[in-house]
Amino acid sequence: MYNIPGSGSSPQPAPVAEGESVEAVRKARTVAEVMAQSQAGDVLDELDRELVGLAPVKARIRDIAALLVIDRLRMNQGLQAQTPSLHMSFTGNPGTGKTTVALRMAQILHRLGYIRKGHLVAVTRDDLVGQYVGHTAPKTREVLKKAMGGVLFIDEAYYLYRPDNERDYGQEAIEILLQVMENNRDDLVVILAGYGDRMETFFQSNPGMRSRIAHHLEFPDFTEGELLRIAEMMLEQQNYRFAPGARDVFQEYIAHRLRQPQFANARSVRNALDRARLRQASRLFANPDKELTVDDLSTIESPDIRASRVFDLGTASAQKT
Helix, strand or coil, rough: CCCCCCCCCCCCCCCCCCCHHHHHHHCCCCCCHHHHHHHHHHHHHHHHHCCCCCCHHHHHHHHHHHHHHHHHHHCCCCCCCCCCCCEEEEECCCCCCHHHHHHHHHHHHCCCCCCCCCEEEEEEEHHHHHCCCCCHHHHHHHHHHHHHCCHHHHHHHHHHHCCCCCCHHHHHHHHHHHHHHHHHCCCCCEEEEECHHHHHHHHHHHHHHHCCEEEEECCCCCCCCHHHHHHHHHHHHHCEEEECCCHHHHHHHHHHHHHCCCCCCHHHHHHHHHHHHHHHHHHHHHHCCCCHHHHHHEEHHHHHHHCCCCCCCHHHHHHHC
């Protein structure tokens, strides 16, 4: 299933069976044994199936998985006892799959035995930073308590640091995070996410945080073709489809929308399809005596898409140029 960050529809990673399977991973002597016992390969395959594009991200995730598998084999042979640093930074524009990949990363880490639970706790500044003296520490520690044994995903992490406000308490949250990231790295993985340029400024201002991040992943924007494929996958998940000609209209919609401000990749595609479904529902509702077929209820027609004001804005923009 193609899950969009922030949509609330992303499933939590399914827990791997404890006990025998975990013990089998710890006894493995080959890559194939680790992958078979942990089922980590299934997660990697799901990433390929579920997420369109993102080739460099998928390649990096496979590299990290390979490192973890080899480190697991080394530990099984007594060559290394120290858990590798797994804290990460995900940078990219909204709607590029950062939360979904974080969920799958949590699942991989759990199945390979690097974290106890494999759950993901997603937060923003408001969940960590208080508004008055003495409020930040308990808020931050409560979030960390919930995240222990899993992955803590901090979206728009750069908002934790506000140097222009002397009374801001974000630095206190950062100091607590730094301590826990260092002392509890065998029981918690932290993923910081946000726009690339703002994250770079954040790291420059917080060198201690940069030094604790082992893996930096950049999430590219989707191409027009990838966005169209994402749209088709989203419709299929909800038992909808494009009518003949409607797919071309939606491709035209994407081309217009890409040139307009505040485009959020797959998230914008999801919103556009939600509005198309709304128009389809209104169209069918307007004919109350018609007996509706499965095709009627499942088909997005060209007018359901072309009614978007994006086409008017695109035409106006073209006339200006």
